[in-house]
Amino acid sequence: NGCLYNGDKTELIMCFTKESEVNIADETTRIKDYAFMQATNIENVNFDGNITTIGSQVFWYSNTKLKNVYIGAGVTSINPIFKYGNYYGTVTVDEANPNYSSENNEIYNKDKTELIGIYHDIQGSYTVKQGVTRIGDRVFYNKYQMTEIILPEGLKEIGSSFQYCNGLTEIFIPNSVEKIASTAFTNSSNLMHIRIDKAPNTIEGA
Numbered sequence: 001n002g003c004l005y006n007g008d009k010t011e012l013i014m015c016f017t018k019e020s021e022v023n024i025a026d027e028t029t030r031i032k033d034y035a036f037m038q039a040t041n042i043e044n045v046n047f048d049g050n051i052t053t054i055g056s057q058v059f060w061y062s063n064t065k066l067k068n069v070y071i072g073a074g075v076t077s078i079n080p081i082f083k084y085g086n087y088y089g090t091v092t093v094d095e096a097n098p099n100y101s102s103e104n105n106e107i108y109n110k111d112k113t114e115l116i117g118i119y120h121d122i123q124g125s126y127t128v129k130q131g132v133t134r135i136g137d138r139v140f141y142n143k144y145q146m147t148e149i150i151l152p153e154g155l156k157e158i159g160s161s162f163q164y165c166n167g168l169t170e171i172f173i174p175n176s177v178e179k180i181a182s183t184a185f186t187n188s189s190n191l192m193h194i195r196i197d198k199a200p201n202t203i204e205g206a
Helices: none
Strands: 003-005 011-015 045-049 068-071 088-095 100-103 106-109 113-119 122-125 145-148 168-172 193-196
Touching: none
Parallel strands: 045 068, 068 088, 122 145, 168 193
Antiparallel strands: 003 011, 088 100, 100 106, 106 113
């Protein structure tokens, strides 16, 4: 069916179909990293059934015809860059999923207090949704055309979130932030001004 699996079909290793849709084996629980890179005509993909895990960079720049990615109720692990550098189509999470939710082509945890992934391009300014208390790892990975980020008061934790954000020159950290990962701004080479108004040693990791 245009797919390569491991021996018992629990892991989809590579989908190389040239069709617009594909039926993933019922036994499959894991989608491997880079799995759909060669499926250049794929338009609609359903990660439902028994699928629990979606790996890194499953979709790539080459998947230019992508229209819909549906994430089923049973998925428990989504790599934040499973759709790497690909802003085609829409990502939707099943409302019955107890772990994740989707809004405006973005993925959050169920109660939308953690921002997990952004699957649309950002050019210029971006405002993080009010109510978000944690920004997860690699959420803004390589969003190099983002020139401004507005963080909400009430945000408590910033993960390794802003790697390779070379459009950023400055960022203001709200007073509510309690923890910043040591690799939060890795390789954001134009980020010259980080404003933190809190007292020294009051943010873990900063």
